Amino acid sequence: xxxxxxxxxxxxxxxxxxxxxxxxxxxxxxxxxxxxxxxxxxxxxxxxxxxxxxxxxxxxxxxxxxxxxxxxxxxxxxxxxxxxxxxxxxxxxxxxxxxxxxxxxxxxxxxxxxxxxxxxxxxxxxxxxxxxxxxxxxxxxxxxxxxxxxxxxxxxxxxxxxxxxxxxxxxxxxxxxxxxxxxxxxxxxxxxxxxxxxxxxxxxxxxxxxxxxxxxxxxxxxxxxxxxxxxxxxxxxxxxxxxxxxxxxxxxxxxxxxxxxxxxxxxxxxxxxxxxxxxxxxxxxxxxxxxxx
Ligand code: GUN
Numbered sequence: 001x002x003x004x005x006x007x008x009x010x011x012x013x014x015x016x017x018x019x020x021x022x023x024x025x026x027x028x029x030x031x032x033x034x035x036x037x038x039x040x041x042x043x044x045x046x047x048x049x050x051x052x053x054x055x056x057x058x059x060x061x062x063x064x065x066x067x068x069x070x071x072x073x074x075x076x077x078x079x080x081x082x083x084x085x086x087x088x089x090x091x092x093x094x095x096x097x098x099x100x101x102x103x104x105x106x107x108x109x110x111x112x113x114x115x116x117x118x119x120x121x122x123x124x125x126x127x128x129x130x131x132x133x134x135x136x137x138x139x140x141x142x143x144x145x146x147x148x149x150x151x152x153x154x155x156x157x158x159x160x161x162x163x164x165x166x167x168x169x170x171x172x173x174x175x176x177x178x179x180x181x182x183x184x185x186x187x188x189x190x191x192x193x194x195x196x197x198x199x200x201x202x203x204x205x206x207x208x209x210x211x212x213x214x215x216x217x218x219x220x221x222x223x224x225x226x227x228x229x230x231x232x233x234x235x236x237x238x239x240x241x242x243x244x245x246x247x248x249x250x251x252x253x254x255x256x257x258x259x260x261x262x263x264x265x266x267x268x269x270x271x272x273x274x275x276x277x278x279x280x281x282x283x284x285x286x287x288x289x290x291x292x293x
Contacts, residue, residue, distance in 0.1 A: 034052070211233065
Protein backbone atom coordinates (compact mmCIF):
# COMPACT_ATOMS: atom_id res chain seq x y z
CA UNK A 1 0.00 0.00 0.00
CA UNK A 2 1.22 3.48 -0.90
CA UNK A 3 -0.10 6.74 0.47
CA UNK A 4 -1.30 9.51 -1.84
CA UNK A 5 0.25 12.36 0.10
CA UNK A 6 -1.97 15.41 -0.32
CA UNK A 7 0.00 17.46 2.15
CA UNK A 8 3.28 17.10 0.28
CA UNK A 9 1.59 17.68 -3.06
CA UNK A 10 -0.13 20.84 -1.78
CA UNK A 11 3.24 22.13 -0.57
CA UNK A 12 4.82 21.56 -3.98
CA UNK A 13 1.96 23.20 -5.90
CA UNK A 14 1.87 26.20 -3.55
CA UNK A 15 5.59 26.72 -4.18
CA UNK A 16 4.92 26.61 -7.94
CA UNK A 17 2.09 29.14 -7.58
CA UNK A 18 4.31 31.45 -5.51
CA UNK A 19 6.88 31.31 -8.30
CA UNK A 20 4.20 32.22 -10.86
CA UNK A 21 3.20 35.23 -8.76
CA UNK A 22 6.84 36.38 -8.62
CA UNK A 23 7.01 36.13 -12.40
CA UNK A 24 3.75 38.06 -12.81
CA UNK A 25 5.04 40.85 -10.58
CA UNK A 26 8.47 40.86 -12.27
CA UNK A 27 6.71 41.37 -15.61
CA UNK A 28 4.84 44.39 -14.30
CA UNK A 29 1.59 42.59 -13.47
CA UNK A 30 -0.28 42.71 -10.18
CA UNK A 31 -0.91 39.98 -7.63
CA UNK A 32 -4.00 37.79 -8.21
CA UNK A 33 -6.81 38.90 -5.90
CA UNK A 34 -9.32 36.52 -4.27
CA UNK A 35 -12.24 37.79 -2.20
CA UNK A 36 -14.23 35.59 0.17
CA UNK A 37 -17.65 36.37 1.61
CA UNK A 38 -18.42 34.80 4.98
CA UNK A 39 -21.92 35.20 6.38
CA UNK A 40 -22.53 34.36 10.05
CA UNK A 41 -20.16 32.56 12.39
CA UNK A 42 -20.40 28.88 11.59
CA UNK A 43 -17.18 27.50 13.14
CA UNK A 44 -16.31 25.14 10.27
CA UNK A 45 -16.87 27.86 7.66
CA UNK A 46 -14.66 30.23 9.64
CA UNK A 47 -11.85 27.67 9.61
CA UNK A 48 -12.24 27.00 5.88
CA UNK A 49 -12.28 30.68 4.96
CA UNK A 50 -9.32 31.43 7.23
CA UNK A 51 -7.35 28.66 5.47
CA UNK A 52 -8.19 30.16 2.08
CA UNK A 53 -7.09 33.66 3.13
CA UNK A 54 -3.90 32.36 4.78
CA UNK A 55 -2.99 30.32 1.73
CA UNK A 56 -3.36 33.46 -0.41
CA UNK A 57 -0.99 35.34 1.87
CA UNK A 58 1.58 32.52 1.80
CA UNK A 59 1.97 32.65 -1.97
CA UNK A 60 1.71 36.38 -2.52
CA UNK A 61 -1.93 36.61 -3.64
CA UNK A 62 -4.00 39.52 -2.45
CA UNK A 63 -7.08 38.49 -0.46
CA UNK A 64 -10.09 40.28 0.95
CA UNK A 65 -12.40 38.79 3.55
CA UNK A 66 -15.89 40.26 3.66
CA UNK A 67 -17.77 39.29 6.82
CA UNK A 68 -21.46 39.88 7.37
CA UNK A 69 -23.69 38.90 10.33
CA UNK A 70 -26.00 35.87 10.12
CA UNK A 71 -29.10 38.08 10.09
CA UNK A 72 -28.11 39.95 6.92
CA UNK A 73 -30.90 39.97 4.34
CA UNK A 74 -30.72 38.10 1.05
CA UNK A 75 -30.88 41.42 -0.80
CA UNK A 76 -27.82 42.65 1.09
CA UNK A 77 -25.86 39.50 0.22
CA UNK A 78 -26.83 39.95 -3.43
CA UNK A 79 -25.62 43.52 -3.17
CA UNK A 80 -22.20 42.36 -1.90
CA UNK A 81 -22.04 39.92 -4.83
CA UNK A 82 -22.97 42.68 -7.25
CA UNK A 83 -20.21 44.93 -5.95
CA UNK A 84 -17.63 42.15 -6.27
CA UNK A 85 -18.82 41.39 -9.81
CA UNK A 86 -18.15 45.03 -10.71
CA UNK A 87 -14.86 45.46 -8.83
CA UNK A 88 -12.08 45.41 -11.42
CA UNK A 89 -9.50 44.81 -8.71
CA UNK A 90 -11.08 41.47 -7.71
CA UNK A 91 -10.14 38.60 -10.04
CA UNK A 92 -12.34 35.99 -8.44
CA UNK A 93 -14.49 35.50 -5.36
CA UNK A 94 -16.39 32.91 -3.39
CA UNK A 95 -19.40 33.02 -1.10
CA UNK A 96 -18.76 30.43 1.58
CA UNK A 97 -21.56 27.89 1.93
CA UNK A 98 -23.73 27.02 3.77
CA UNK A 99 -25.56 30.34 4.04
CA UNK A 100 -28.15 30.95 6.80
CA UNK A 101 -31.51 29.30 6.03
CA UNK A 102 -33.34 32.50 5.01
CA UNK A 103 -30.90 33.13 2.15
CA UNK A 104 -31.41 31.23 -1.09
CA UNK A 105 -28.00 29.73 -1.97
CA UNK A 106 -29.04 29.00 -5.52
CA UNK A 107 -30.00 32.62 -6.09
CA UNK A 108 -26.67 33.82 -4.67
CA UNK A 109 -24.66 31.34 -6.76
CA UNK A 110 -26.51 32.40 -9.90
CA UNK A 111 -25.73 36.06 -9.15
CA UNK A 112 -21.97 35.45 -9.28
CA UNK A 113 -20.49 36.38 -12.64
CA UNK A 114 -19.21 33.10 -14.21
CA UNK A 115 -15.95 34.91 -15.08
CA UNK A 116 -15.29 35.43 -11.35
CA UNK A 117 -16.79 32.15 -10.08
CA UNK A 118 -13.52 30.54 -8.97
CA UNK A 119 -15.49 27.94 -6.97
CA UNK A 120 -16.86 26.66 -10.28
CA UNK A 121 -20.37 26.42 -8.78
CA UNK A 122 -22.24 28.54 -11.34
CA UNK A 123 -24.24 26.45 -13.85
CA UNK A 124 -22.35 28.15 -16.69
CA UNK A 125 -19.07 26.76 -15.37
CA UNK A 126 -20.68 23.40 -14.59
CA UNK A 127 -22.14 23.21 -18.11
CA UNK A 128 -18.83 24.16 -19.69
CA UNK A 129 -17.15 21.46 -17.60
CA UNK A 130 -19.67 18.87 -18.78
CA UNK A 131 -18.99 19.81 -22.41
CA UNK A 132 -15.21 19.84 -21.97
CA UNK A 133 -14.95 23.61 -22.55
CA UNK A 134 -12.53 25.88 -20.66
CA UNK A 135 -14.03 26.56 -17.20
CA UNK A 136 -13.29 26.89 -13.51
CA UNK A 137 -13.44 23.36 -12.11
CA UNK A 138 -14.91 22.91 -8.64
CA UNK A 139 -12.14 22.61 -6.06
CA UNK A 140 -12.47 19.03 -4.84
CA UNK A 141 -12.82 17.33 -8.25
CA UNK A 142 -9.96 19.50 -9.54
CA UNK A 143 -7.86 18.38 -6.54
CA UNK A 144 -8.62 14.73 -7.33
CA UNK A 145 -7.57 15.18 -10.97
CA UNK A 146 -4.38 16.95 -9.94
CA UNK A 147 -3.54 14.12 -7.55
CA UNK A 148 -4.14 11.53 -10.28
CA UNK A 149 -1.97 13.50 -12.71
CA UNK A 150 0.94 13.98 -10.32
CA UNK A 151 0.91 10.36 -9.15
CA UNK A 152 0.44 9.24 -12.78
CA UNK A 153 -2.57 7.11 -11.91
CA UNK A 154 -3.82 5.25 -14.98
CA UNK A 155 -7.54 5.89 -15.56
CA UNK A 156 -8.14 4.85 -19.16
CA UNK A 157 -10.53 1.90 -19.38
CA UNK A 158 -10.63 1.57 -15.60
CA UNK A 159 -13.77 0.83 -13.63
CA UNK A 160 -14.36 3.85 -11.39
CA UNK A 161 -17.03 3.77 -8.73
CA UNK A 162 -18.03 7.12 -7.25
CA UNK A 163 -20.14 7.02 -4.09
CA UNK A 164 -22.14 10.23 -3.74
CA UNK A 165 -23.86 12.43 -6.32
CA UNK A 166 -23.51 15.96 -4.93
CA UNK A 167 -23.21 18.91 -7.28
CA UNK A 168 -19.79 19.80 -5.93
CA UNK A 169 -18.07 16.39 -5.79
CA UNK A 170 -19.83 13.19 -6.89
CA UNK A 171 -21.52 14.42 -10.07
CA UNK A 172 -18.64 16.56 -11.43
CA UNK A 173 -15.91 13.97 -10.74
CA UNK A 174 -18.06 11.33 -12.49
CA UNK A 175 -18.32 13.53 -15.58
CA UNK A 176 -14.64 14.48 -15.51
CA UNK A 177 -13.38 10.90 -15.22
CA UNK A 178 -15.53 9.72 -18.10
CA UNK A 179 -14.40 12.54 -20.45
CA UNK A 180 -12.09 11.85 -23.37
CA UNK A 181 -9.00 13.19 -21.62
CA UNK A 182 -6.38 12.34 -19.04
CA UNK A 183 -7.33 11.81 -16.28
CA UNK A 184 -10.48 10.35 -17.79
CA UNK A 185 -11.53 7.75 -20.34
CA UNK A 186 -12.76 5.64 -17.43
CA UNK A 187 -16.00 3.69 -17.13
CA UNK A 188 -17.76 5.44 -14.28
CA UNK A 189 -20.56 4.19 -12.06
CA UNK A 190 -22.25 6.64 -9.69
CA UNK A 191 -23.61 5.03 -6.54
CA UNK A 192 -25.82 6.74 -3.97
CA UNK A 193 -28.32 6.13 -1.18
CA UNK A 194 -30.80 4.36 -3.50
CA UNK A 195 -28.24 2.12 -5.20
CA UNK A 196 -29.00 -1.60 -4.95
CA UNK A 197 -26.08 -3.96 -4.50
CA UNK A 198 -23.56 -1.24 -3.68
CA UNK A 199 -21.02 -3.76 -2.44
CA UNK A 200 -21.08 -5.58 -5.77
CA UNK A 201 -20.22 -2.33 -7.54
CA UNK A 202 -17.45 -1.53 -5.08
CA UNK A 203 -15.84 -4.97 -5.43
CA UNK A 204 -15.55 -4.48 -9.19
CA UNK A 205 -13.91 -1.06 -8.87
CA UNK A 206 -10.32 -0.36 -9.94
CA UNK A 207 -10.70 3.13 -8.48
CA UNK A 208 -13.11 4.24 -5.75
CA UNK A 209 -13.99 7.87 -5.05
CA UNK A 210 -15.84 8.00 -1.74
CA UNK A 211 -17.88 11.17 -1.16
CA UNK A 212 -20.95 10.26 0.85
CA UNK A 213 -20.24 11.83 4.22
CA UNK A 214 -20.68 8.63 6.24
CA UNK A 215 -17.72 7.95 8.55
CA UNK A 216 -15.68 4.84 7.59
CA UNK A 217 -18.47 3.52 5.37
CA UNK A 218 -16.26 1.59 2.93
CA UNK A 219 -14.76 -1.49 4.62
CA UNK A 220 -11.94 -3.78 3.57
CA UNK A 221 -14.26 -6.65 2.62
CA UNK A 222 -16.05 -4.41 0.07
CA UNK A 223 -13.01 -3.72 -2.12
CA UNK A 224 -10.76 -5.73 -4.39
CA UNK A 225 -7.03 -6.26 -4.01
CA UNK A 226 -4.99 -3.46 -5.63
CA UNK A 227 -7.79 -0.86 -5.67
CA UNK A 228 -6.94 2.87 -5.77
CA UNK A 229 -8.93 4.73 -3.13
CA UNK A 230 -9.68 8.44 -3.10
CA UNK A 231 -11.40 9.36 0.15
CA UNK A 232 -13.15 12.73 -0.02
CA UNK A 233 -14.93 12.45 3.35
CA UNK A 234 -13.95 14.59 6.30
CA UNK A 235 -16.04 13.47 9.28
CA UNK A 236 -15.76 14.31 12.94
CA UNK A 237 -16.35 11.30 15.19
CA UNK A 238 -16.40 11.20 18.98
CA UNK A 239 -13.11 10.12 20.53
CA UNK A 240 -13.33 10.74 24.29
CA UNK A 241 -9.79 9.41 24.77
CA UNK A 242 -8.30 12.29 22.74
CA UNK A 243 -7.58 15.81 23.97
CA UNK A 244 -10.10 17.40 21.58
CA UNK A 245 -12.77 14.75 22.24
CA UNK A 246 -13.07 13.97 18.56
CA UNK A 247 -11.04 12.68 15.64
CA UNK A 248 -11.28 13.23 11.91
CA UNK A 249 -11.93 10.32 9.61
CA UNK A 250 -12.92 9.77 6.00
CA UNK A 251 -15.71 7.83 4.32
CA UNK A 252 -13.30 4.90 4.07
CA UNK A 253 -12.25 2.64 6.94
CA UNK A 254 -8.52 3.18 6.49
CA UNK A 255 -7.41 0.34 8.77
CA UNK A 256 -9.27 -2.41 6.88
CA UNK A 257 -9.08 -0.93 3.34
CA UNK A 258 -5.45 0.23 3.20
CA UNK A 259 -3.89 -3.29 3.36
CA UNK A 260 -5.76 -4.18 0.15
CA UNK A 261 -5.26 -0.86 -1.66
CA UNK A 262 -2.37 -0.15 -4.04
CA UNK A 263 -2.80 3.58 -3.41
CA UNK A 264 -4.95 5.36 -0.85
CA UNK A 265 -5.51 8.93 0.41
CA UNK A 266 -5.36 9.39 4.18
CA UNK A 267 -7.80 11.64 6.09
CA UNK A 268 -6.60 14.16 7.10
CA UNK A 269 -3.69 14.79 4.74
CA UNK A 270 -5.28 13.59 1.51
CA UNK A 271 -7.55 15.24 -1.04
CA UNK A 272 -8.69 17.90 1.45
CA UNK A 273 -5.25 19.50 1.28
CA UNK A 274 -5.68 20.08 -2.43
CA UNK A 275 -9.04 21.85 -2.38
CA UNK A 276 -7.66 25.23 -1.32
CA UNK A 277 -4.83 24.77 -3.82
CA UNK A 278 -7.42 24.24 -6.59
CA UNK A 279 -9.18 27.45 -5.62
CA UNK A 280 -5.88 29.33 -5.86
CA UNK A 281 -5.14 27.77 -9.25
CA UNK A 282 -8.55 29.03 -10.45
CA UNK A 283 -7.83 32.48 -9.04
CA UNK A 284 -4.52 32.62 -10.90
CA UNK A 285 -6.34 31.60 -14.08
CA UNK A 286 -8.87 34.38 -13.43
CA UNK A 287 -6.09 36.93 -12.95
CA UNK A 288 -4.46 35.80 -16.19
CA UNK A 289 -7.85 35.74 -17.99
CA UNK A 290 -7.10 32.20 -19.11
CA UNK A 291 -10.66 30.86 -19.15
CA UNK A 292 -12.76 33.84 -20.23
CA UNK A 293 -10.85 36.18 -22.48
N1 GUN B 1 -18.48 25.09 1.74
C1 GUN B 1 -17.85 23.90 1.78
N2 GUN B 1 -16.98 23.79 0.76
C2 GUN B 1 -17.09 24.93 0.05
C3 GUN B 1 -16.43 25.42 -1.11
O1 GUN B 1 -15.59 24.77 -1.74
N3 GUN B 1 -16.80 26.67 -1.52
C4 GUN B 1 -17.74 27.40 -0.88
N4 GUN B 1 -18.05 28.59 -1.36
N5 GUN B 1 -18.36 26.97 0.21
C5 GUN B 1 -18.02 25.75 0.67
